[in-house]
Amino acid sequence: MSFIQKLKKSIAQNNSLLCLGLDPDLKKLPAGLSKSVDSILEFNRKIIEATNELVCAYKLNSAFYEALGTRGFEILKATIESIPKDIPIILDSKRGDINSSNEMYAKSAFIELGADAITVNPYLGVEPLKPFMEFEDKFIFVLVLSSNPGAFDFQYVKCEDKFLFQVVAEKFINLDNVGFVVGATRGEDIKLVREISNEKLFLIPGIGAQKGDLEVALKYGINKDKIALINVGRAIIYASSSLDFAQKAREKASEFKEKINKILAEL
Numbered sequence: 042m043s044f045i046q047k048l049k050k051s052i053a054q055n056n057s058l059l060c061l062g063l064d065p066d067l068k069k070l071p072a073g074l075s076k077s078v079d080s081i082l083e084f085n086r087k088i089i090e091a092t093n094e095l096v097c098a099y100k101l102n103s104a105f106y107e108a109l110g111t112r113g114f115e116i117l118k119a120t121i122e123s124i125p126k127d128i129p130i131i132l133d134s135k136r137g138d139i140n141s142s143n144e145m146y147a148k149s150a151f152i153e154l155g156a157d158a159i160t161v162n163p164y165l166g167v168e169p170l171k172p173f174m175e176f177e178d179k180f181i182f183v184l185v186l187s188s189n190p191g192a193f194d195f196q197y198v199k200c201e202d203k204f205l206f207q208v209v210a211e212k213f214i215n216l217d218n219v220g221f222v223v224g225a226t227r228g229e230d231i232k233l234v235r236e237i238s239n240e241k242l243f244l245i246p247g248i249g250a251q252k253g254d255l256e257v258a259l260k261y262g263i264n265k266d267k268i269a270l271i272n273v274g275r276a277i278i279y280a281s282s283s284l285d286f287a288q289k290a291r292e293k294a295s296e297f298k299e300k301i302n303k304i305l306a307e308l
Contacts, residue, residue, distance in 0.1 A: 044158050101156075140168070220244060
């Protein structure tokens, strides 16, 4: 089953476009959990158990696991294995290097870890990303327009009559199994990407802690099938600092899901 098929099935099953970011920080774990590395896995599993009926996908930022050393990689893999098999998993690692390196990154993400999709950095060009695309049932999300303030350093550089982020998007619009990362904090600039990107699937971070505009993100981010992945992380997984964190995460996830569906119904 391809990533898109799996995603559409998950969206229909849970009636949700919510993608939950599992980016645990040892310093932010709720009171009552030990501050040992292994508590990360306990935390993740309880969040997954509480939210898997409310989301269409999970996104795991590999940096939060790599920083924990060898055990962190094991926890990343164990977390992925804890996610129900019918829910897509996105590895957020923004990989981007020469072909030989990307071949190894792709094997790590798709074979060793078992992720369904990965985020990639296009700075080295289109051709070096081909090793990721050779996994036909997998998917890549190209970083086009990020949600952080530093986006203005390079992504908004003018290339004749276009911004650099528009040029990047144009390079990928005719490639299969490719979607775009487009930050919710970019407001109506999301529209500029949508206008040139046909019906590409957007992964949209920046809702929640970064206070992106959900209504604008959905208005311009969804494709003709009314699909986009709305990623929320910290606002859900840290909804409580006590041992009721899983229940509170479920409540917050349900709240975001309902907000998304209400806006969708009006579009």
